[in-house]
Amino acid sequence: MGAIDRKSCDVLVVGKGNAALCAALAARDEGASVAMLEAAPIEESGGNSRFAGGVMRFAYGGIEDLKRLADIPEDEAKSADWESNTVEQFYDDLYRVTSYRTDPQLSETLITQSLDAMIWLRGQGARFTPNYRHQSAVIDGKRRFFGRMPMWMVGGGPGLVQDLTDSAGKKGVEIFYETRAAALVYDGERVSGVRAQCRGKPAEFRARAVVLACGGFEANPEWRARYLGPGWELAKVRGTRFNMGDGLKMALDIGACPYGNWSGRHAVSWERYAPEFGDLSLPESSYRHSFPLSIMVNADGKRFVDEGIELYNYTYAKYGAEVLRQPQQFAYQVFDAKVKHLLRPEYGHRNVTRITASTLEELAAKLEGVDAEGFLRTVRAYNAAVRTDVPFNHSVKDGRCTVGINPPKSNWAYPLDTPPFEAYAVTCGITFTFGGLRIDHETGQVLDVNFHPIPGLYCAGEMVGGLFYFNYPAGTGLVSGTVFGRIAGNGAGAAALGK
Numbered sequence: 001m002g003a004i005d006r007k008s009c010d011v012l013v014v015g016k017g018n019a020a021l022c023a024a025l026a027a028r029d030e031g032a033s034v035a036m037l038e039a040a041p042i043e044e045s046g047g048n049s050r051f052a053g054g055v056m057r058f059a060y061g062g063i064e065d066l067k068r069l070a071d072i073p074e075d076e077a078k079s080a081d082w083e084s085n086t087v088e089q090f091y092d093d094l095y096r097v098t099s100y101r102t103d104p105q106l107s108e109t110l111i112t113q114s115l116d117a118m119i120w121l122r123g124q125g126a127r128f129t130p131n132y133r134h135q136s137a138v139i140d141g142k143r144r145f146f147g148r149m150p151m152w153m154v155g156g157g158p159g160l161v162q163d164l165t166d167s168a169g170k171k172g173v174e175i176f177y178e179t180r181a182a183a184l185v186y187d188g189e190r191v192s193g194v195r196a197q198c199r200g201k202p203a204e205f206r207a208r209a210v211v212l213a214c215g216g217f218e219a220n221p222e223w224r225a226r227y228l229g230p231g232w233e234l235a236k237v238r239g240t241r242f243n244m245g246d247g248l249k250m251a252l253d254i255g256a257c258p259y260g261n262w263s264g265r266h267a268v269s270w271e272r273y274a275p276e277f278g279d280l281s282l283p284e285s286s287y288r289h290s291f292p293l294s295i296m297v298n299a300d301g302k303r304f305v306d307e308g309i310e311l312y313n314y315t316y317a318k319y320g321a322e323v324l325r326q327p328q329q330f331a332y333q334v335f336d337a338k339v340k341h342l343l344r345p346e347y348g349h350r351n352v353t354r355i356t357a358s359t360l361e362e363l364a365a366k367l368e369g370v371d372a373e374g375f376l377r378t379v380r381a382y383n384a385a386v387r388t389d390v391p392f393n394h395s396v397k398d399g400r401c402t403v404g405i406n407p408p409k410s411n412w413a414y415p416l417d418t419p420p421f422e423a424y425a426v427t428c429g430i431t432f433t434f435g436g437l438r439i440d441h442e443t444g445q446v447l448d449v450n451f452h453p454i455p456g457l458y459c460a461g462e463m464v465g466g467l468f469y470f471n472y473p474a475g476t477g478l479v480s481g482t483v484f485g486r487i488a489g490n491g492a493g494a495a496a497l498g499k
């Protein structure tokens with residue numbers, strides 16, 4: 001074994017995604033010296049945060065709150081209906097989609113601190129702008145938002161990571177790339193550093209406090225099969241290849257308490273032939289989030305979910321698992337020409353598995369691996385079941401449903417009768433895992449199996465267990481990373497300096 005390289009600082013942050021950067025910046029603002037370890041080389045750095053679309057779900061009452069995040073000119077402010085996402089609405093959404101299992105203290109912290117954390121994030125150099133790209137349309141002459149996420153980070157996830165990296169650099173945070181943390185330095189009483197592999201050589205980093213913000217185990221097929229269940233090793237990974245569960249293992253190895261929905265995950269419908277991991281050069285091209293306007297059919301030609309039960313924000317993160325459960329782990333999203341203009345732009349990208357036909361019979365014959373007769377039976381029954389007396393409106397839950405078929409389609413149903421017909425092949429893409437560590441919600445400190453804080457150990461981001469169960473409301477991952485990253489950074493910084 002080569003020589004062990006020893007470095008030291010007040011606060012050592014493991015990871016370089018949004019949660020880690022927020023923790024580093026908060027610890028620095030406490031006055032601590034800070035270093036970060038990033039497993040990835042610089043060009044692949046930034047974790048899932050770098051792959052993120054960059055929409056944020058935070059509590060706000062209206063335009064006055066949004067103006068604290070971006071300079072929105074008065075005429076623009078007046079010309080739109082900005083919706084609201086009040087604390088109560090945020091609670092309702094988070095509790096409903098997690099089947100009332102979300103941890104009360106963590107969710108309260110997340111929700112009630114979310115707006116303040118966004119203002120802080122802006123102060124750290126991140127840039128917000130109105131999210132006119134998705135879930136926003138001009139209706140009856142007025143721009144409307146429908147998804148409770150009217151703001152977006154300039155440049156999406158990559159823009160956010162770049163802005164925060166620039167701020168960290170300016171504040172003197174040192175970042176060690178290609179440095180994979182492997183174990184905590186722990187004497188049985190307190191954590192005082194990390195052992196890592198730095199560009200193929202062992203290295204030891206000493207610190208008064210360590211913040212683990214190095215993601216879940218979504219990129220680790222062996223852990224996925226172990227914790228999420230058989231078949232999950234077959235999912236495509238939407239984001240980084242570097243989140244292998246290392247931080248969780250390191251913490252569990254010293255007696256940290258596991259917490260939350262360890263068999264749960266965020267997973268979506270995703271381009272069937274997407275590469276194994278996310279592609280930073282085409283981050284959104286494998287998204288297939290317009291499924292509420294489709295019917296989804298499996299290899300038997302059968303539907304298997306209510307595609308339109310909610311706006312996609314509240315179902316997309318659980319429907320990936322439904323696709324994975326289908327024979328050969330695939331499905332087709334089928335649309336007709338009437339809704340073509342409403343599909344998200346990536347449906348028009350290259351590298352999309354799209355089948356086009358001018359009749360349903362022709363489409364059935366072209367759907368590779370699908371029982372053509374079964375598909376035609378499904379479409380006939382579905383078309384006959386649509387309540388065409390209810391007006392179609394994609395910007396609200398329009399109640400335009402089916403009657404008498406199972407599964408039903410509760411909103412945005414329309415008969416597939418207008419060519420050309422289009423079908424898009426999808427499989428399951430995993431985003432991140434829900435299982436994590438138990439933390440003190442006020443300090444971000446990791447608790448041990450006796451629920452006592454482990455001196456010197458903090459955690460944030462995907463590694464925090466207990467927030468998400470079964471499902472997830474869109475836009476919450478980045479906000480959670482900021483809220484709990486900031487808390488962990490403050491906690492670690494204060495502890496390191498004996499405050």
Ligand SMILES: Cc1cc2nc3c(=O)[nH]c(=O)nc-3n(C[C@H](O)[C@H](O)[C@H](O)COP(=O)(O)OP(=O)(O)OC[C@H]3O[C@@H](n4cnc5c(N)ncnc54)[C@H](O)[C@@H]3O)c2cc1C
Pocket residue numbers: 014015016017018019020037038039040045046047048049050051052053054055056057179180181182213214215216238239240242243244245246247278283431432460461462463474475476477478479481
């Ligand atoms: C395609 C996609 C789109 C998304 N869109 C959105 C969105 O629009 N809005 C939203 O809120 N959320 C979105 N998310 C989810 C969001 O990206 C995550 O919830 C969030 O980024 C997690 O942040 P994090 O800092 O905890 O983890 P990450 O950003 O994944 O950071 C983990 C870091 O740890 C590093 N690392 C891992 N292991 C080690 C180790 N052993 N040693 C050192 N470093 C290590 C990684 O390289 C990485 O830098 C999206 C995710 C994906 C994949």
